[in-house]
Amino acid sequence: MASTISSPEAAAPARGEPNGGVVLAGLTKRFADGLVAVDGIDLRIEPGTYCCLLGPSGCGKTTMLRMIAGHETPSEGAILIDGRNVTGRSPRERGTAMMFQNYALFPHLSVRDNVAFALRVRGIDRKARLREADRVIEQVQLSALAERLPGQLSGGQQQRVALARAIIMRPTVLLLDEPLSALDEFLRLQMRGELRGMQRELGITFIHVTHTQLEAIAVADQVVVMDKGRIAQSAPPREIYAQPRTEYVAAFIGGQNVLHGQVTRFDDACVTLAGANGAHYVLPRDAAPVAQGQTLSFAVRRDRMGVSGEPADPSFAPNTLGGRVRELEYQGIYMKVSVATDDPATPGCVVYVEENTFFRDPVSVGQRVRCHWAFGEAHGLA
């Protein structure tokens, strides 16, 4: 079967060995109106991994994806797939396939004909291409719906058709443009699991563009957070979540409180900062250079903070922040405590308190409280 569909340009990858390593070198896209959508990106995506390009709308992630796919021409820089420079080549020569936002399924063709389209344009005879299409349709579990038109399918089913249509030529890199944005919340969770499963099964590289942080963290091996055409941080999801490098990443990924202070003392192990109203914070020192009097930002995860009622003693222990409870939201496994702090540089602070811990010593809305955290939980931001 494989021999009927393979062509010199898009040779089927050898089974078992990962394929589709992508390297971007100085990739830049300047539009005619002067907008620099992608600004000198250097990035390596390991073969056979799941990579998410994450960022708000207008950060250049979709333009970057479209350049990798060959639907947009880079102004500068190069794109390498498995060591081959593919800049300027057609999508077919690259061995990539793209799954479009809203899928772009051909409305006049049945599921089977949609999936077989890539074989049809290569002149494969009808019988052979439909047999191959049926094999891929079975892989995405849509055999019962093969005769339907796209308009007669649900969003989740449409996505599976789009996936089948994209993988029929055995691409080494699959590019997914906001693949889950057209689905409702429930389907989104289900389909993102299916995407991850499919990536593992095929052993090829998936590059997935999204603006949803939790989606990226849930599926990716590598998360690339983008900001105004540049990479803000590229790392495994755990590292992105636990150690955001900049205030932008911390704010975008969420689940973090970002605080500020002025350096009053430092040694090899730790840095002491002075906050507003006599608060002071001690954090572990990282590799970044530090100077006396410099303003530093640092992040503490919401679930690693605690909240307790204000003590009688008005002085501050290290790593505490005073404020007033603004809102309580019960989330089932934890209580979301929003605190209006006394520090004008950090007006809002949110703490996730585990349910049992919260109800052992609850605080109420309007009450004066102290937020606190352990020394090791704070880490500096660039």
Add this chain to the structure above:
Amino acid sequence: MSDAEPIMRNSLSLPRSATAAASPPRAERAARVAGDVPRRAWTFYALAAFFSAYVLFLYGPMLCMYVLSFQGPQGALSFPMRGWSLHWFQQLWSGRTADLAGAISRSIPLALIVMAITVVFSVAAGLGFRRRVRGSSAIFYAVIVSLTAPGYILGIGIGLMFSLFGWQTSWFSSALGAHLSWTLPFGVLITFAVFGRFNGAYEEAARDLGASPSQTLRMVVLPILAPGIIAIALFGFTLSYDEFARTLQTTGPSNTVPIEIWSMTQNVTSPAIYALGTVTTAVSFLFIGTALAAVTLIQRRRAAAPRTH
């Protein structure tokens, strides 16, 4: 010229009558849901009165004409009916009153040629204009302005131009050009409306799957746009088939159907002229009906496929 106008209007009446047929059930449904006689604003009655007058003026004369075309052999040009017969249709067919068969044998090929040219060039323009090129809006307005040119004057102009060059005017040269000056702007306007909603991602998806530009056009773009293309064909055909003003000075020695009807009004004083009106209207309706059926069939096959996403 005014005598020919009711016939020219025939072809345009169908979409309006379709709207008229669709709106009363909706009002009834609303009344049923409310379970009460809905209170209506005065605008409802004003619009209803206006619409009734409109229907009267549009369909009244047409119905009179259809009925009178079945006059008995002794019948006159006006009521009362003196028996019922197909006598005047026979008269018409025998060619004694006018060269109807000849006129139809010119008007239908002419309308088909106009239709084909209009479809090809409008679709090509629609595809071309999606990419913003320098001067594209100037070209667009130049095309649209031709819609406002008075047809009769334009026809005289074309006739003058032909005599200046010493060419013989005829239905397949000067009249063809005159018709295209009328149908092409319409075709282009419809293509722009249709292509404006066409999602470019379909073409990108086809390219991504390895289709060449011509394969993309053949296998993706044209099939998806088929209903719009049928609409353009429909307009091209009926606008040409019913065209009078631009044809009068450009058709040359042999008449098209509307010109033939007009010349009949000058010298025929029998209900045969009504029979002719009935026949030409039937041809128009047959063509429109076929086209609409084709569109409906395509739409139904595509079910509720979202096309604009």
